[in-house]
Amino acid sequence: MSLPRLKDRLLALARFGALPGGGVTRMCWSPPYEQARAWLLGEAKTAGLATWVDPAGNVFGGLGADRVSPDAPVVLTGSHIDTVPEGGILDGALGVMAGLECLHTIREAAIRPARPLAVAAWSDEEGRYGSLFGSRAFCGRLDPAAIPSMAAVDGDRLVEAMGRAGFDAHRAPEAAAPPGGVAAYVELHIEQGARLEEAGIPIGVVETIVGARRARVVFHGQADHAGTTPMERRRDAFLGAADYALKARELVISRGGARAVTNFGVVHVHPGASNIVPGRAELVHEIRDPDAAVLERLARDCEALAREVAAARGLTVELRPISATTPAPCAPRVQETIEAACAALGLASRRLYSAAGHDAQNLAGVTDAGMIFIPSRGGRSHRVDEMSDWDAIERGANVLLHTLLRLAA
Ligand SMILES: [Zn+2]
Numbered sequence: 001m002s003l004p005r006l007k008d009r010l011l012a013l014a015r016f017g018a019l020p021g022g023g024v025t026r027m028c029w030s031p032p033y034e035q036a037r038a039w040l041l042g043e044a045k046t047a048g049l050a051t052w053v054d055p056a057g058n059v060f061g062g063l064g065a066d067r068v069s070p071d072a073p074v075v076l077t078g079s080h081i082d083t084v085p086e087g088g089i090l091d092g093a094l095g096v097m098a099g100l101e102c103l104h105t106i107r108e109a110a111i112r113p114a115r116p117l118a119v120a121a122w123s124d125e126e127g128r129y130g131s132l133f134g135s136r137a138f139c140g141r142l143d144p145a146a147i148p149s150m151a152a153v154d155g156d157r158l159v160e161a162m163g164r165a166g167f168d169a170h171r172a173p174e175a176a177a178p179p180g181g182v183a184a185y186v187e188l189h190i191e192q193g194a195r196l197e198e199a200g201i202p203i204g205v206v207e208t209i210v211g212a213r214r215a216r217v218v219f220h221g222q223a224d225h226a227g228t229t230p231m232e233r234r235r236d237a238f239l240g241a242a243d244y245a246l247k248a249r250e251l252v253i254s255r256g257g258a259r260a261v262t263n264f265g266v267v268h269v270h271p272g273a274s275n276i277v278p279g280r281a282e283l284v285h286e287i288r289d290p291d292a293a294v295l296e297r298l299a300r301d302c303e304a305l306a307r308e309v310a311a312a313r314g315l316t317v318e319l320r321p322i323s324a325t326t327p328a329p330c331a332p333r334v335q336e337t338i339e340a341a342c343a344a345l346g347l348a349s350r351r352l353y354s355a356a357g358h359d360a361q362n363l364a365g366v367t368d369a370g371m372i373f374i375p376s377r378g379g380r381s382h383r384v385d386e387m388s389d390w391d392a393i394e395r396g397a398n399v400l401l402h403t404l405l406r407l408a409a
Pocket residue numbers: 080091092125189
């Protein structure tokens with residue numbers, strides 16, 4: 001494994017969609033993303049890999065494989081090269097670039113594992129148009145009927161975004177891998193939290209990946225003149241949304257246990273003028289928990305809370321589910337293999353759950369899947385200063401290499 005080559009590739013990828021003050025905005029199907037995809041295909045060819053792109057836009061580089069087939073089940077690694085707006089240079093990119101480096105190293109060393117290997121860059125992991133889109137399609141979990149209505153928060157439709165990039169969104173479900181085509185999946189990723197750094201442990205072995213529920217919560221009131229309408233006559237939709245946001249936070253903290261989290265990351269007020277009482281307020285509400293039963297209960301309780309808040313304020317409320325993922329356990333076989341690789345390399349490891357969603361949770365539905373985490377500086381992620389130490393990156397890539405070799409042996 002060559003750290004200089006891995007570092008060069010990570011920094012080269014970071015130039016696509018680079019922001020002036022550091023960090024990157026590279027949302028799936030956008031021009032910088034499509035340039036990065038073309039660059040990645042070139043790098044995989046340079047590394048001596050067979051390359052292919054599936055109908056969901058997932059990019060693959062194969063060693064001993066030029067497609068996914070049950071005739072020769074592939075050991076798969078990968079992650080994603082899309083980012084959140086104003087994101088960092090490692091989220092996703094690390095897993096793809098390290099996977100590429102591992103396969104490059106194996107090919108150069110003329111090692112011939114029993115099973116073929118491949119690295120994947122999954123489309124739209126960050127879910128601009130639909131959460132974990134590419135891996136969902138690959139794992140046969142993409143509902144064709146949902147495709148026409150999949151859209152970004154700004155209204156841009158998936159069908160058009162993929163069309164601009166030269167893909168037919170309606171064909172994305174054809175990316176589904178044939179049953180038995182994947183022997184195992186392992187993904188290297190930054191932790192995006194502070195647990196490993198605070199414990200001084202270099203490697204995390206993921207046991208479970210959290211599930212997340214996202215719903216649009218729309219409060220309807222009455223738009224009125226903000227000067228002439230007496231306060232007691234107002235049916236202010238924004239105040240309903242604000243009241244709900246504060247109470248939902250309390251509910252998730254008090255009834256969810258230590259691992260539940262919730263967020264309101266999108267807020268729109270209509271018509272959105274300083275002299276009009278808001279007639280409609282829309283929130284995107286997200287809840288996450290590693291326990292499926294807890295997540296289900298919190299989602300139900302929050303729905304009841306939204307109706308209660310609306311009724312108390314003379315408003316109505318609509319709840320429209322956006323996405324729901326269930327918590328995914330990682331395969332014991334893959335966890336044990338990662339731990340054996342750590343032991344062989346003399347690295348301490350700790351089992352933990354992933355507080356973020358990942359493509360591995362879809363792969364866990366079709367094969368034995370697992371994840372390797374490395375510490376994130378200050379636990380920072382989904383922001384421009386997201387970083388990990390280069391020696392932590394090197395350790396993670398080495399653990400990935402040894403894990404892949406063991407899984408493919
Ligand atoms: Zn990621």
